[in-house]
């Protein structure tokens with residue numbers, strides 16, 4: 123097959139393979155600046171490092187944009203088995219959990235399939251739920267922790283335990299909402315509790331002390347200018363914040379350094395680039411997509427000139443480097459043609475998830491996709507070492523970072539230069555239909571149901587109150603309301 127972009131490809135590929143920039147950056151971000159969790163000392167330092175590094179690549183417009191939101195500070199957490207045995211058990215608090223003390227009967231819901239919360243409502247009401255991190259068998263989409271948490275709250279749970287379904291990886295983390303105390307436990311602690319339950323009634327006590335607090339964090343933004351007059355541009359990004367208990371090496375830093383590497387090599391071929399490519403490293407994804415929502419709010423005036431959004435969260439891990447589009451089958455033949463031209467395997471799929479940085483762009487109607495392998499995603503029942511303290515630099519291979527940068531930079535270059543672009547912005551109706559098709563219709567209404575339910579509580583914690591005020595749910599597109607800070 124003829125490759126009209128052969129000279130550009132030679133430049134991109136040789137640059138990627140004679141240097142080790144993504145691995146050098148990964149080590150810096152993870153070893154020096156640690157988790158980059160909003161509010162930690164490494165956050166702003168890592169952001170300044172990213173900006174300086176991008177500038178050293180010759181991208182003078184690299185900068186960061188600060189924003190405030192309600193973040194979360196970790197505190198000590200305790201889990202105590204009260205009966206039939208007395209025992210202190212290892213646990214960690216889940217981000218955005220409410221600080222507090224609860225005691226109650228333990229109700230184990232296994233992998234927590236959607237029906238079980240209603241079925242066991244009487245048992246759950248007033249008690250403490252434990253559920254695993256695995257997606258229940260037979261589901262065609264993944265069942266996110268947040269959804270299991272929200273459904274537990276709706277069934278009356280007063281405390282929540284998230285049990286790792288992988289042995290040997292410690293307690294999992296992951297954000298919930300400031301409604302009830304919530305903790306993570308290892309597979310081993312979880313199975314110990316389950317064995318006690320097999321014998322009869324079990325009572326546990328949870329104590330959490332974390333705080334939901336005003337926090338400042340950042341988006342790192344830079345542009346590779348295009349040569350044409352058009353306002354139309356493309357955006358690609360990955361969040362840079364990892365979970366506070368980990369280095370966040372796979373999730374997300376392998377994606378962050380892929381975005382930085384694409385910036386470096388695309389800047390070298392910018393004389394041949396027609397449309398501008400904007401590259402963004404989003405902050406505060408793990409606490410609830412705050413970086414991407416704030417980006418969309420701040421750049422509303424130009425958001426509709428965006429041709430395509432490519433999200434590369436965790437893109438430098440194992441597996442093929444394809445694209446899972448957010449409901450744009452017309453883009454699959456284009457990617458297949460590009461894959462042939464660049465002599466690389468780039469599988470395609472169609473999916474959408476309310477739990478990634480593509481979502482705020484998707485609900486604006488913007489065509490987009492996430493990097494990854496659609497087949498592997500289908501088979502996956504969970505995150506492995508992701509969201510545990512074992513998501514560390516040693517898991518990441520330079521060859522995977524290189525492949526991600528090589529595939530996605532050549533893909534972006536080509537779609538930035540295409541004159542005929544078949545993907546149209548989705549209307550509100552299209553968006554709703556795609557969400558329904560993918561089985562998320564009920565999921566996105568959950569927050570509204572939880573809000574209505576929680577509003578009727580006799581006592582509402584101040585942190586819960588702020589959550590109620592800042593979590594919009596009236597209609598699908600009004601997904602985010604920034605908290606009004608006094609200062």
Ligand SMILES: [Zn+2]
Pocket residue numbers: 361373374407435436
């Ligand atoms: Zn991530």
